[in-house]
Amino acid sequence: MFKKILVPFDGSSHSFRSAQLAIKLSRTCKSEIYGIFVIDEDIIEDISKISEKTGHEVKQEFMEKGVANMSWLENLCKKNGIKFTGKIVEGYPGQIILQYSSVIKADLIIVGHRSHRKTIMAHAMGSVTKYIIEMTKVPVLVVN
Numbered sequence: 001m002f003k004k005i006l007v008p009f010d011g012s013s014h015s016f017r018s019a020q021l022a023i024k025l026s027r028t029c030k031s032e033i034y035g036i037f038v039i040d041e042d043i044i045e046d047i048s049k050i051s052e053k054t055g056h057e058v059k060q061e062f063m064e065k066g067v068a069n070m071s072w073l074e075n076l077c078k079k080n081g082i083k084f085t086g087k088i089v090e091g092y093p094g095q096i097i098l099q100y101s102s103v104i105k106a107d108l109i110i111v112g113h114r115s116h117r118k119t120i121m122a123h124a125m126g127s128v129t130k131y132i133i134e135m136t137k138v139p140v141l142v143v144n
Helices: 013-029 041-050 055-079 093-104 120-135
Strands: 004-008 032-040 084-091 108-112 140-143
Touching (some): 004 013, 013 032, 013 055, 013 108, 032 041, 032 055, 055 084, 084 093, 093 108, 093 120, 120 140
Parallel strands (some): 004 108, 108 140
């Protein structure tokens, strides 16, 4: 039924639960999992305005976080015998996630409802989830 599952993954508790559910579903359906971490251009700009870090430094921190998150998801897939492809992209999360979904011809997107972190990312994730639900033609499973 679902051969290609896309999991946007930001390291939040909701994205961890999304990944775990994707693993369970993938094992049942013999699916591939595609993970994506999006470095949000607006957040880089916002953080660099309120901190002493340059945009390049902020972007580098997010890149390192993306690598760590995709590595974690890749290892989880390997432990469960699931084929995994990870991607880190800079842009506007909702748009990038939907573009990637189209490129890989995803059958399902499993996304966290929102992050509980008390940062700019908490608001962004909720709005990204809403954007995905409203704009995609692919089934979306939202994990609380």
